[in-house]
Amino acid sequence: MTVSASTGDSPVIENRRQLVEWFESGSKPKSDWAIGTEHEKFAFTRDDLRPIPYEGERGVKTLLNALAERYDWEPIIENGNVIALTKDKCSVSLEPGGQIELSGAPLKNIHQTCGEVHTHLHELREICGDLGIDMLGVGHQPKWSREDTPWMPKGRYGIMREYMPKVGKLGLDMMLRTSTIQVNLDFSSEADMVKKFRTSLALQPVATALFAASPFVDGKPSGFLSSRSNVWTDTDPDRCGMLPFVFEDGFGFERYVDYMLDVPMYFVYRDGKYINAAGKSFRDFMDGKLDVLPGERPTMNDWSDHMTTAFPEVRLKKFLEMRGADGGPWKRICALPALWVGLLYDDAALDAAWDLVKDLSVEEREALRNDVPRTALATKFKNGTVQDLAKDVLAVSRQGLQARGRMDGYGDDETHFLESLDDVAESGRTLAEEFLDKYETEWNGSVDPVFKEYAY
Numbered sequence: 001m002t003v004s005a006s007t008g009d010s011p012v013i014e015n016r017r018q019l020v021e022w023f024e025s026g027s028k029p030k031s032d033w034a035i036g037t038e039h040e041k042f043a044f045t046r047d048d049l050r051p052i053p054y055e056g057e058r059g060v061k062t063l064l065n066a067l068a069e070r071y072d073w074e075p076i077i078e079n080g081n082v083i084a085l086t087k088d089k090c091s092v093s094l095e096p097g098g099q100i101e102l103s104g105a106p107l108k109n110i111h112q113t114c115g116e117v118h119t120h121l122h123e124l125r126e127i128c129g130d131l132g133i134d135m136l137g138v139g140h141q142p143k144w145s146r147e148d149t150p151w152m153p154k155g156r157y158g159i160m161r162e163y164m165p166k167v168g169k170l171g172l173d174m175m176l177r178t179s180t181i182q183v184n185l186d187f188s189s190e191a192d193m194v195k196k197f198r199t200s201l202a203l204q205p206v207a208t209a210l211f212a213a214s215p216f217v218d219g220k221p222s223g224f225l226s227s228r229s230n231v232w233t234d235t236d237p238d239r240c241g242m243l244p245f246v247f248e249d250g251f252g253f254e255r256y257v258d259y260m261l262d263v264p265m266y267f268v269y270r271d272g273k274y275i276n277a278a279g280k281s282f283r284d285f286m287d288g289k290l291d292v293l294p295g296e297r298p299t300m301n302d303w304s305d306h307m308t309t310a311f312p313e314v315r316l317k318k319f320l321e322m323r324g325a326d327g328g329p330w331k332r333i334c335a336l337p338a339l340w341v342g343l344l345y346d347d348a349a350l351d352a353a354w355d356l357v358k359d360l361s362v363e364e365r366e367a368l369r370n371d372v373p374r375t376a377l378a379t380k381f382k383n384g385t386v387q388d389l390a391k392d393v394l395a396v397s398r399q400g401l402q403a404r405g406r407m408d409g410y411g412d413d414e415t416h417f418l419e420s421l422d423d424v425a426e427s428g429r430t431l432a433e434e435f436l437d438k439y440e441t442e443w444n445g446s447v448d449p450v451f452k453e454y455a456y
Contacts, residue, residue: 010299013286016257019303023253026318028189033186034106035341036319037113039333040099040179041135041456043128049143049451051098053150056079058131060098060152066127067092072359078272081110081153090116096157097149097176100124100135105186106303109406110341110414112332123454137333139141139214139228139326141177145434149176155274159267163278178228179327181211183337184319185344190252195354196320196344197246202357204242204313204324205368206393209376209386210421211325211332215432216447221439225432228326229373232311239263239310242369244362256316261286266309267286268293268302282306313369320344328431329454331420338417341404349400356392376430390425394418 013019033433042050043060054060064082068075084093089105102120105111124135141149151157157175164171187193212225224230230238246253265277265285271292277285277292283297284290298306307317315321322340325332333381343353349428360368368386371379377387401414436451443449 008015010301012302013298013303014285019257019260020253022300022303023193023256023316023318024190025311027189027193028186030070030188033104033188033345034108035110035113035337036106036184037104037117037333037337038101038180038182038184039117040075040101040181041091041137041297042141043098043100043133044451046132049448051141051149052133052145054098058133060100061092063100063127063133063450064092064133065167066130067123070127071123083152083154090120092120094154094195095175095179096152096160097141098152098305099179109332109404110338110401110417111406111408113337113419117330117333125456136172136451136455137179137181137213137327137329138450138454139178139180139212139226139328140173140217140222140231140448141179141214142214143219144177145218146172146176151176154173156267159276159278160275162276163266164236166279167236167238168234169230171236174235177217178214178231178321180193180228181327181333181336183340184317184324185322185340186319189291193253193316193320194246194251195350196313197251197316199350199354199357200320200322200344201242201246201312201314201345202339202360202365203353203393204322205372205379206386206390207322207324207336208326208372209379209430210339210424211328211336211431212254212373212376212433213326213328213332213431213435215436216439218449218452221436224373225376225430226326226373229324233370233373235311239312240361240367241312241400243312243314244365247362247365260306263310263411267305268298269305320446328434330419330456332431334417335421338401338414339394339397339421341414342400342418343393344400346400346403348403349396352396352399353393356389356396377425377428385428387425387428390421394421394425 052059067073068085073087075082076084082090091103093101093119102117187196208226208229214227215221217227259284264279265282267274268277274294288295288297313324325336343349379386381389398415406414
């Protein structure tokens, strides 16, 4: 197989079958399934509630370097700037507006996930305490404007910044002013992937509703309970959404390859630099017809990079990413992987979860996706509401976690991580609605108390 000299030992893509095999290689036996949790948060200066810049005594660069020095993280440098840290299969990285993200290690149970989260937040608190910085977990920045928000010095973000306004009105908000919690989960085969993809994609609006925590934009109510989820509806139709083809007969790895080949490119990474290929075709690249790299063909590393530039509600790579939830408090970071592991990692629970949504039409799935950001659990669903569906979903997830039987040192299984979601589903009251109630009463029409009362 041909190897590209400019991209190390990554094989050049010679045929479409290699792309299918890339996905196939993600299949794992159930005994090897893991849980990878990602969560983002906004860093702000404690005294004036401002976003922290990249440079400066209270900047992102100082924060990352301090984490590296005190807690033995390995810095990743781009053009002389530290842009991420790595340690033990974890990474701390930067979103475009300075959101701090932990991409967790592949772990075996939610007890380990919560331990990882606890360690990460403890390290941040220790460093941030010295710098006068705090962290806030919500879905959309409640106070700062786009203009207030600093851009991080990562090459790919410059390319995206230029391209986003050409394809949607809210893409820059997505980059600068949103944060999320995600979980990455495994599959055993193509058939298992298909079932998990369909089930999780259809149920993603339920997660959006349960985790809704972003009712403010520019310091006032936005009219949405998940402003973050609304932002994705006008970011880029070529790479976002509910992917109706996933539910069509014959869906599998090959069909997803076709989808990704039609997602416009952002960049090609060569010799430490990002080459702007925004809006161009990966199919042309495979034919050696990419005008910014004439005659050159992509490598498997290019394909892997391209996978990160699609943003559907569930994303397939060598695992499945659940992408529907707002960022939120500490308990929510543990609750999201618990929800999806309970639904997807036990066969009986997966069957039961699919039964809840298997008869939905394309139009019904789209309506759920479009309505939930505004009305969350009160969204109409069949003869009831999403609140009714959420209760059923949580019951199935609890059964799945019980069946897994993963105990901690005290003999407790993973079901207690769902308790914060049980409270939301029973009351019908999301964290976003809690924020709005306080805004109208004790906060006297100000969003500033969010930063103090809900900081990590």
